[in-house]
Amino acid sequence: MNPKNAIHRLVFCNQNQDEKVIKVTRSAFILELGWIIICLLVFVGITYANILVHTYLSNPQVLDLSNYILYCFFLMSIFYGLNKFFCWFYSVNIITNQRILDFNFFDLGVKEIKECLIRNIETVSNTNTHNFFAFIFGISTLEIYTAGEETDIKFENIYHASQIQDIISDLQRGMKEKLK
Amino acid sequence: MIPDTYFTIDMLVKIIKIAFSIVTFLWSLLVLRNLIDLQDNFNSLAYGLFLIIVGFLVFVSGLSLAGLIFY
Numbered sequence: 001m002n003p004k005n006a007i008h009r010l011v012f013c014n015q016n017q018d019e020k021v022i023k024v025t026r027s028a029f030i031l032e033l034g035w036i037i038i039c040l041l042v043f044v045g046i047t048y049a050n051i052l053v054h055t056y057l058s059n060p061q062v063l064d065l066s067n068y069i070l071y072c073f074f075l076m077s078i079f080y081g082l083n084k085f086f087c088w089f090y091s092v093n094i095i096t097n098q099r100i101l102d103f104n105f106f107d108l109g110v111k112e113i114k115e116c117l118i119r120n121i122e123t124v125s126n127t128n129t130h131n132f133f134a135f136i137f138g139i140s141t142l143e144i145y146t147a148g149e150e151t152d153i154k155f156e157n158i159y160h161a162s163q164i165q166d167i168i169s170d171l172q173r174g175m176k177e178k179l180k
Numbered sequence: 181m182i183p184d185t186y187f188t189i190d191m192l193v194k195i196i197k198i199a200f201s202i203v204t205f206l207w208s209l210l211v212l213r214n215l216i217d218l219q220d221n222f223n224s225l226a227y228g229l230f231l232i233i234v235g236f237l238v239f240v241s242g243l244s245l246a247g248l249i250f251y
Contacts (some may be wrong), residue, residue: 016250061189065196072203072204082234090224
C-alpha cells in the first residue's frame with residue numbers, strides 16, 4: 001500500500017469534510033524504554049520469586065497459589081505494557097490543510113487534545129531537548145506559537161522536526177497569501 | 181455455629197486466587213475500554229489487530245476467573 005494513501009485514509013474525531021491530512025507524527029519510541037524496562041523487571045522478579053518459592057517450600061497448596069499469582073502478574077504486566085504502548089501509539093500530532101492537532105494520552109482515561117488553526121500560527125521553533133537519547137537519535141521538539149487565545153502546541157520528541165517545521169511554514173505562508 | 185474445620189486451607193487458596201483473578205479481569209476490561217476510547221479519537225488502521233490481541237487476553241483472564249468460580 002502506498003503510504004501516502006494510508007495517511008489520507010486516516011480519520012480523527014471532529015474532522016471536517018474538506019479537511020485533508022498532510023502529515024502524522026508521533027514521539028520517538030526509543031524514549032518509551034522506561035515502561036518496557038518496568039515490564040521486563042516485573043517478569044524477571046516474579047519468575048525469580050516463584051523459583052525461590054518452589055525451592056524452599058514443598059506444600060502443594062502454596063506452590064499452586066504461587067503459580068497462579070505468577071500467572072496473574074504476567075497477565076497484568078502484559079496489560080500494563082499494552083496500555084502504555086496504545087497510549088504512545090495513539091498520541092499523534094496531525095497536520096492537516098486547515099489546522100494542527102496534538103493528541104496526548106497519558107494513562108487510563110487521561111488525555112489532552114489541543115488544536116490550532118494554520119492561519120493563527122505565529123512562529124514555529126525547533127528546539128533540541130537536553131536529553132542524551134534525543135542527541136544520539138536526532139530527536140527534537142517542535143513548538144508552535146499561536147496568536148490570540150489559542151493554546152501553543154508542542155510536538156514533543158519527534159524525528160525529522162525540521163522537515164515538519166518546513167511543512168508547517170509552507171502551509172502558514174500559503175494560508176496568509178490566500179487571505180491577502 | 182460454624183465448625184473450625186469448615187474453613188479449610190483449600191478455601192483460603194481459592195479465595196486468594198479468585199481475588200487475583202478479579203483484579204486481573206477488571207484491569208483487562210479497563211485496558212479494552214481505553215483502547216476503544218483511543219480509537220474514537222483517532223481512527224488507526226491497526227485497530228483490528230489491537231482488538232484481537234486485547235480481546236484474546238480478556239478472554240483468557242475471564243476464562244480463568246470463570247473456571248475458578250464454577251469448578
